[in-house]
Amino acid sequence: MYCGSCMHDNAIARSLRANGVDCVLQPIYTPIRTDSTSVARHQIFFGGIHVYLLQQWPWMRWVPKSARRLLDWPPLIRLATRRAASTDPAKLGELAISMLQGVDGRQAEEVLRLTAWLQQEMQPDVLVLSNLLIGGSLPLIHQRLPKTKVFVMLQGDDIFLDHLPESARAQAIALLSGLVQSVDRFLVNSRFYADKMGLLLNIPDEKICRVPLSIDLAPYQSKPKAKGATTSFRLGYLARISPEKGLHRLVDAFLHLAVKAEHQDMTLEVAGWLGEANRPYLEAIQSRIREAGLQDRFTYHGSPLLPEKIVFLQSLDLLCVPTEYEDPKGLFALEAMACGVPVLLPDHGAFGELIESTGGGIVVPPNDHQALADGIERLKRDPLLRESLATQATVNLREKHSIESTGRLLRNLFP
Known part of the structure; x- marks a missing residue:
C-alpha cells in the first residue's frame, strides 16, 4: 500500500540530500511504495518473506545463504504482498519479539549482515531509524560503530504494539525500553506523542526532540x-x-x-x-x-x-x-x-x-x-x-x- 511513513521518510531523504547531506534511504522488510519518485536503495535487509520463514521454520538458517537471498528479491516480495491480508497476531507477536531480541533472536544472521554492511560499506556519522520496532540490531551496531550517532523516529510504534496479544505486548515494551540506552535522540512530531512514548518506554526528556510534521509542498502549487x-x-x-x-x-x-x-x-x-x-x-x-x-x-x-x-x-x-x-x-x-x-x-x-x-x-x-x-x-x-x-x-x-x-x-x- 501507499504508506504515509514511507512517503514522509522518502521526502525527508530527498530534503536532506538537497541540504548537502550524503543520505542513503535503506528499506527494511519490503520495498517502499510512494506516490512520488523513490530515492530508496533496491537492496532489502530483513526481507519480509525471509524473516517470517526464519521465525516459522528455524531450520531454514541451514539452507545455503545464496538460496535464501533469493527470498529478498524485491519483485518477489512485491508479488507476495500485493494481495496480502491480515497476519495472525499470535505469530506476529512472536516475530516482533524475535526481531527485537536482535542477535538473540531467530533473525540473528540478518542482524549481523546489516551491521557488517553499516560497518564496512556505509560507516555512517548518523543512523536514523524510521521506528524503534526495527531497532533490535542497535546494541550490536552501538558496539561495532561507537562513533555513529543513532536517531529514532517515533511515528506509530504504539499502534502496532496495541494490536499484539497482551503477553507479547508487555514483552515487546520491555525489549523496546531496553533499547533506549542505544539511542542518542528520539524524533517526534507532537508533544502528545513525546509524552505518550516517553511514559511508555521510559525515555528521558532530554533525548526527545520535536520535529514538526511536514510535506513536500512543491507538487501542490x-x-x-x-x-x-x-x-x-x-x-x-x-x-x-x-x-x-x-x-x-x-x-x-x-x-x-x-x-x-x-x-x-x-x-x-x-x-x-x-x-x-x-x-x-x-x-x-x-x-x-x-x-x-x-x-x-x-x-x-x-x-x-x-x-x-x-x-x-x-x-x-x-x-x-x-x-x-x-x-x-x-x-x-x-x-x-x-x-x-x-x-x-x-x-x-x-x-x-x-x-x-x-x-x-x-x-x-x-x-x-x-x-x-x-x-x-x-x-x-x-x-x-x-x-x-x-x-x-x-x-x-x-x-x-x-x-x-x-x-x-x-x-x-x-x-
Missing part, C-alpha cells in the same frame, strides 16, 4: 483550486479504508445530514488504499449508502497516485478523517491544506496541535456522531470561515511544515 460558484458541497475522506481510520463514522454523519433539505447538495467523496481484508468493510458501507438511497452522492475514487490525489483534494470543500485511534501524525490533513481545503478532525492524538499550528481547520470531540455532524454543518454553512482557514494554512504550512524546514532542522541536529 501547480494546480490552484478552481474558484467560482459550485452546485454541490463535496465532503471528502483521504486515508486507508479501514475501521481504525473512521470512515464509518464519517458515513454516519453524512447519512444524518444528507437527508435534510438544506443539504441536498452534499456528496461524500472517498479515496484511499483498500486491502483485501477490508473489502467487506467498504462493501458494508456502500450497502448502507444504497439503503438510504444516496448511492448517487457517494463515490469511492480508489487509491490515487500523486497527480490524481492533488486533483481529488482540490475538488473538495472539506476533508474529514475521524480516526478511531490517537493518530500521531496526520499527513492527509497537511496535504488537504496544501490544496486550499480546510479539515475537520477529532480532538485527540496530534490533531489538536496540528490544527493549532496550521490554523487550517477545526476539531470536534472524538467518537461523537453528533459533534462530527455539527462540525460539518457549521463549515458547510460558512464559506467565509472555510476560506479563512485555508488562507491561514497556506501561510503556516510554508513557515512551519515544509519538508525543506524539516531537512534544515535535522541537518542542524546532526553532528
